[in-house]
Amino acid sequence: MPPIRALALFLLAGTAVPLHAQDAPRVDRKAAALHQSILTLDSHLDTPASLDLPGWSILDEHEVHDDYTQVDLPRMKAGGLDGGLWAIYTPQGPLTPEGYQQSRNFAVMRGLSIHKMVAASPGDFALATKAADAAPIAKAGKRVVYLSMENAYPLGEDLSLIDLFQKMDVRVIGFTHFAHNQFGDSSTDPSKAPKWGGLSPLGKQLLAEMNRRGIVPDLSHSADSTLDDALALSTAPLILTHSGCKAIYDHPRNVDDARLKALAAKGGVIQMNAYGGYLRALKPNPERDAALRALREAMPRGEMTAAQRAEMLAKRREIDAKYPADEASFEDFLAHLFHALKLVGPDHVGIGLDWDGGGGTRGMQDIRALPRITEALVKAGYSEADIEKIWSGNMLRVLKAAEDAAAK
Template structure:
């Protein structure tokens, strides 16, 4: 699963990254040879931005994006699961069709990224694909779906997305949908008490195809149903620990242990609002809400309009600075707690890059060597760190592949 050691010149070039001052040369080189995968990259949304290129290095403080090819190289990120994310819309035929079309086009954006640069990106569809892709110096592109809403009421549509390359699917997002209860539905009340009957049919189809069930964003009762009904292990692609911060998006220790008992893995989130409570900043929240209303998904932004919105965002940061953002230590508290509860065979990393993830001290993927350094400092072995960075999620994917059709 390892890549070849970097040459002196290559290492020197990468060590010019700012994170190099925060980790030792030895740790940095170890990190670079590990096979590193993040299970929740919302970066496909960036691919459709006017004038934005995955090939160019961007600045998180300027355009707020967190993943591109140069920063992946600096941060030693080999790739991961690139998400087809669709926000929750109305549970109507019109809503389903609109979401389906959007999701298919977003999936094609991912495939086009790979096709446009085969020297640097390669599609992966099986667990065994990741290591040789990384060894060849390319970025690994698995595909996932965040929110199964675009599948409408026809679970056979999953076949289309499977053929496209999707291998992980999450059932719900911020609100209940036709398949499952969300952990954060605005009603505060369950709709089904777990998976809906259609959700159970979708799980059967996922098991048949070899698609990994993702319980992030879904309610605890959905996780209970998945653990009881799935023929394969369950993944939490980007979640945290309720024992560290009691938030509906986080998982309690009992569920962590149940997840691990069935071979599943929790991939640790770096979404600040789920890591700890922060001081209220209502003026900032209102300003951002108004801004985001102008940047709704699916809107065809011109380069000029995007530049205007970015300028507004930068102005908001100046007028109402976020002075109580969670930091890297807050992220590590969740990870170290999960490791203490279920051990290094059942923990991984899914930081929610380009989807709200990122903390003070770990603003984009160039900072990822800090995680390896922190894990080693906490006493975890190189073998443990390799499991956390990719071994565990690849084991879950392999289990889904082995069980398909049974």
């Protein structure tokens, strides 16, 4: 199973990024100042996939219409993003000893890449392992780096491996990704049929072990039945690191109102996603899909050289110009955000936009546009205290609750 690179993620997802991205609309001066003054954390950054790209540096400013990346240090500063959960993402592979071993090795190396990023720039980044770490790191002018794992597949069937990843400072683990695995059912398995009817027996053991260790369970990508089991069994609050509202768009990746209320009742939080295909129905574009599929099939196996990457990016830009994609808008994202806020209140909603993993909308194409969210919340009448809860307080509260539950 070849490593998934940031470019490959965009090719696979068919992410809609215009060839010439427009500057984000101007934001009210007071809202922009508020945004820069509060602690802002995004709970799902797929940016670690960029760290191993040839010639790419997190310290340099990149353009989304150039290389399709959305997060780097200069843009974090410009967009007022203090940090968040940096994901160790592993694609779902076969449920075999060989598949588990390959994914475990890949996940370890991806985690090391995150640690290397921090070690190489200690004046710019700092690891956070507890909820209380975020504020002092941000106050010192550094970016906050919590580690999460998207897809528990690399753990195989040996739950003792969770010890390895906890020692690598992983604080949040998601059970599934696009397909069912050994721990539970996914919301988007190609079979469209359940495998376990929720968490598997091993998945229930994993949940108990995460509770014991103070690791937050992430139920984004999980089937409704898997979320139900976790709500019933977890001794600590749950997080949906990047999800949306089924009441706004009925997609399997989104969560219905009854489950959102149950999540809130247990102290959990939904972090709002900005993946266009989950915000609203997008118009089919078979010519674009075919071109992207051909480009994906032409990608070199294994790691690309800088020259190969430049060639693939040029071809991708040609596809975008020839077959423009339908894009969800910033207003589509706000519809999900404000529905969740009205339903469960500002104590149970946060931000997890899926940057560098397919997230972003027209009008919010990279993190430089993040102050727009704060401006929209101000205009909707939310207080500064509520806005800070949405941007970081709720996620940190869930992290702290997991720590406290484990201590008991």
